């Protein structure tokens with residue numbers, strides 16, 4: 001089973017707009033639905049905080065302390081599909097930055113639940 005990390009938009013999570021940390025990302029990973037081709041183990045859940053500087057250090061710290069390097073990193077659907085969008089970084093740019101710095105594939109989105 002793949003080990004994956006999720007990065008959620010902290011702005012959504014804090015404001016309760018269908019928080020990506022409640023269940024949607026976790027259900028999709030557990031059941032292999034949405035962007036997951038098969039069930040995956042969520043080994044880290046990172047909360048982005050505006051303006052997004054914490055994401056890379058938090059991913060690095062999670063991997064270091066847990067001693068698990070994720071096979072893939074998923075940007076949550078709420079982060080990727082945010083309306084209005086993130087005023088700081090486009091999801092595609094954040095994904096490219098994470099891939100460049102970690103060497104780990106980044107997937108845009110996690111689930112299709114409403």
Ligand code: SF4
Pocket residue numbers: 008009010011012048049050051052079085086087088089
């Ligand atoms: S920087 Fe963008 S993705 Fe990160 S918490 Fe703020 S609005 Fe969400």
